[in-house]
Amino acid sequence: MGKHKKIAIILLTAIIMILGNYKNVQAAEEDKLKVSHTYGFESVYKWGTLVPITVEIDNNLKNIDGELQIELPVFNPEVGITSNDNVTLYTQNINLPLNTKKKVTLNIPISRNITSVKMNIVEGKNTLLSKDLSLGTALNPEDFIIGTLSDDFNSVSYINKVSIDSSSMGKRNFNTKLVKLDENSISEDANVLKPISVIIINNFDTSKISSSKYEIIKKWVNNGGMLLIGTGPSYNKTLSIFKDNFISGDIGNVSSVETKSLYKMLDNNSTSSMKLDALNINIKDSNAVIKEGTLPLVQRIEKGKGVVAVAAFDLGLNPLTNWSLNSTFGEKLIGNNLPNYYNDVNTYSRMVNGGGYNISYGLGNIPELPIPKASNLIIIFFIYIVIAAPVNYIILKKKDKRELMWVTVPALSIIFAIVVYFSGSTTRVSKPVANVLSTIIIDDKGNQSIQSYGTVITPKKSDIKIEAKDDMNIRPMVNLDYYDNRQNVDNSKKSKTIYSKVTSSPKTAMEFYNTGVFGQYNFIVDNNEVKKGALQSEIKFNDNKITGTIKNSSGLDLKDCYIITSSAYVELGEIRNGETKNINEPIKNYTGNTYEMLDNMFGRQYGGSPIQSAKQIQEKRVKEQKRMLMQSYFDSFGGRVTDPVFTAITDSQVTKDILVNNDTVKKYSKSLVVSNVELSYINGDKAEYPLGSIVPKVSSLSNKLAYDPGYGFIHGDSGEVEIRFQVSGKVKVESFELKQNKGNNPHGPNFQPLTNKGYIFNTAKNSYEECDYNNFTVGQDKVSQYIDKDNTIKIKIDTTGLNQPGTIPQISVKGSVK
Known part of the structure; x- marks a missing residue:
């Protein structure tokens, strides 16, 4: 026993020394191979978006020809993955000579709220360095990021709050973060810019932005971003890149203007004024949202789903920078000019979260793939049951060989399995297939904007590598429908299963390992062809x-x-x-x-x-x-x-x-x-708007109520809701009818109309009067009593006792062209 004990002690001592030496070697390597990192925009990012993570490597170890990896936990119940034991590796090849530094940026789709990711530097099968990279706390997808391009960031930092008066939820205040941008932080990928809600350009030489990044900014605007541009004395700098028709118009001179308009924007009764150095600029297809006399001070241009707002003055000069109300002004300036989809909380939520479920479900459904005929299978199984049981038994009983059923039944099972196999041979998928679903949006100039999503479906377990041909590219698809709010990911656990690997350079390739039978592996397709x-x-x-x-x-x-x-x-x-x-x-x-x-x-x-x-x-x-x-x-x-x-x-x-x-x-x-x-609803000199063609606008509602324009109903508790119907200013209204909005869906549930007391605003009496929406028609003799100077009809509904969502009335209008 003593001899064995000595041997055990010697072995244990050796193991401890080896481990100690290993740790010393590892620590020495970490000293020679140092990394630092940045993420998002000045450490600000949203989960559910593509997040740039930049790793700077200081190599004093040896010549490295390997790979930088970032591990991201996979949480996707759609393919049965519900734990942190599976990871996707996002990788980029690196060639790093001894005693050099290099920065590597990987755009990582963070689909869940995590606070760190694991980074590896590997060469072949050897891991040279592993380190956890902290990410801080992510913003929610519906929070607000304002990015600023300016040579003097602090001068415009008063624009630091965003709120909007929502038709469905009253006033909403957004959690807002400010970040500095420059010509380098503008990504070549529009999807990286997506989490930024507003970009401000003020006192910045935009000619430093490359033409490819300018195209990215334009794409970002068209996809729903807001671009706010300050001009004034620095207009030559801020407008230098806008040489195409994205923003076009006539530019005059800069002059000093005494204006009350900015004060009146905050308080209509204000008589205060300020002097601004304003540029005389008239932008094509714009709407002047702030003006002094005939001089436009702020002009708004709608571009796709987004907006460009151009101020005729520099946002970072006095008197604005020293104005005690500048923060409130900035809040109003942004809030009043956001893209239209911000006006409803449900619309905004759907915009930022997307329809991932519908796309994913649609990708997995390939109608062109044949399926076995159910009738054939039923006939085969019926014949099998008849032969395997009564027929087999009767024949063997007559021959007095019933003990052979132990042999004949398995034999018949094999035979019929072969029959079933060959009966489905014409419908069998033996190789991977791809399915691509696209949306093609065609504008009035014939430009086609294409967004495509794809999937590869595998018929058997295997390892697959997915790539796009020619100049097309693919990237991972973030699935927000499977958001997991667990933040504490255990990166220290060694036995991680590599579910997939995404290599970003020179061209994106996605590898999936040990794929499931008829597994579905989704991606986004970026087609660069115009x-x-x-x-x-x-x-x-x-x-x-x-x-x-x-x-x-x-x-x-x-x-x-x-x-x-x-x-x-x-x-x-x-x-x-x-x-x-x-x-x-x-x-x-x-x-x-x-x-x-x-x-x-x-x-x-x-x-x-x-x-x-x-x-x-x-x-x-x-x-x-x-x-x-x-x-x-x-x-x-x-x-x-x-x-x-x-x-x-x-x-x-x-x-x-x-x-x-x-x-x-x-x-x-x-x-x-x-x-x-x-x-057109105008035919000759007559106009006719059918029931429901004029979309109602909710102008006010009680705190306990909400309006969902996507579904068209009011929900919540008791209260009042005011609604307006805006008729074109070209039309003289001669009659209209209000009618309850009753569902007409034979295949599913219909929301019931609000049946409480209804009121309509009488402009002649300047007050509301009760009316019955089941039967309320106004002819030419009385129509002027209910149409205001803006060609608007206003109604109000008392929702006392509301216990389920209810639809609001619709309107039909007849009239003549003014």
């Missing part, structure tokens, strides 16, 4: 029909075409490329809820009676895919159509091939085509 092709329309509403023509010069063959308004739609069928379609279709009404509209178009694809035949299943899958494409688009801007749009489906290929393990795979694709259309 496409052009217009949709030209001349349509009007007349006698409960939409009439006119649509010419398809998009380069795409279109099917399942619709014109959709805020309360109605018409189905147009197919319009092939080059074809001009004559339209004379009666409208189909809906309440404004796009879910109801899609139920009416495609039927309710969830619940209901079981479907038996392969043909019915196929039809259901086709409708589901179209529905998910359309619903994802509607959800991206709040779920309600406010301006008339044309939508269609196309099978045309708009993306390049997808490679799996260096081989081109079979690719299925569908695209939703969307284009705004001008729908």
Whole structure:
């Protein structure tokens, strides 16, 4: 025993010495290989977005030809991953000679609220350094980041608060963070800029911004950002890059202007004034939101989903910088000019969170993939049961060989398994396939903006590497539907399973390991190809029909075409490329809820009676895919159509091939085509707005109530809600009708109208009077009593006793052209 004890002590001592030496060597290597990092924009970022993490490596160890890795925990119940034991590696190859420094930036999709990630520097199979990189606490997706490009950041830092008077939730104050930007921190990827809500450019030489980054800024605006530009004496610097038609107009001279307008913006009764050095600038297609006399001081231009606001003065000079009310002014300046989708909390929430579920579900549904006929399988199994049991038993009983059932039953099972295998051979998927869903938005100039999402579906367990062909690129898809708010990720645990690996350079490749049978592996497709092709329309509403023509010069063959308004739609069928379609279709009404509209178009694809035949299943899958494409688009801007749009489906290929393990795979694709259309409600000298075509605006409501314009209903507790209907100023209203908004969805639930007391504002009496929305029609003799000078009709509803969501009334208007 003594001898064995000595040996054990010697071995233990040796192990301790080895471990101690290992730690000393590791510590020595860490001293020679030092890293520091930055993240987000000055350590500010939002979860649910693409976050730039920059690692600076100081290499005094040896020549390194390896890889920088950042580990990100995978939490995705969609593929059965619900723990922190799986990670995705985001990597970039590094070649770092001895005694050199290098910065490496990786854009990481942070889809959950975590406070650190693990970084590795590896060479071959050797890990040279592992270190936790702290990320601090992320902002929520709906919080506000203001980025400033200025040579004097502090001079405009008074713009540090954002609030907005919301039609659905009253006044909302946003949690706001300010960050400094420069020409280097503007990313080459528009998705990295997405978490920034507002970019201010003031007293900054924009010519330092590269042309490619300028295009990124324009794309960021069109996708929903707000760009605020200060000019005044420094206008040559701030406007130097805007040489195209993104911002165009006439520029005059800078002069001193005495103005009360900025004070009146805060208090309409104010008589105070200040002197500003203002630039005489008139911007094409703009709206002057602040002006002094005829001189525009702040002009607003809508660009796609976003906004550009241009101030005629420098935002960072006196008297603004020393003005005691400058913070309130900055808050109003931003809040009053934000893109329209901020006006409703639900719309804004859908914009920032997206419709990830609809896209993911739609990608996994490939109607073109054949499925076995259920009737064939039922017949095969019926024959098997009959032969394996009674027939087999009777035959063996007659031969007095019943003990052979131990052999015959397994043999019959094998035979019928082979039969089932070959009966499904025509429907079997033996190789990975790709599915790509796109949205193509066509503007009035024929520019086609394409957003594509893809997936690869694998028929068996394997390791796969996904890449895009030619100049197309892919990137990971952040799934906000599976947000996990656990912050304490255990990076010290050694036995992590590598679920996937994303290599960003020279071109993005995504690798997935040990994929599941029919696993679904999603990604975003960035197609750098610029496409052009217009949709030209001349349509009007007349006698409960939409009439006119649509010419398809998009380069795409279109099917399942619709014109959709805020309360109605018409189905147009197919319009092939080059074809001009004559339209004379009666409208189909809906309440404004796009879910109801899609139920009416495609039927309710969830619940209901079981479907038996392969043909019915196929039809259901086709409708589901179209529905998910359309619903994802509607959800991206709040779920309600406010301006008339044309939508269609196309099978045309708009993306390049997808490679799996260096081989081109079979690719299925569908695209939703969307284009705004001008729908005229004027026919000759007469005007007619059908029920629901004028979208109601909630002007005020009690604190305990909320309005969801996406679904078109009021919900909450008792209170009052005031609503206005704005009629075009070109129309002289001669009659109108208010009517309860009753659902018309045969496939699903309908929200009931508010049935409490209703009131309408009498402009002649300057007060509200009670009315019945079930039957309230105003003719030409009394219409002037209810139309104010702005051509607006106002109503009020008492919601006392409200115990379920209720829809608000709709209006129809008839009149003549002024």
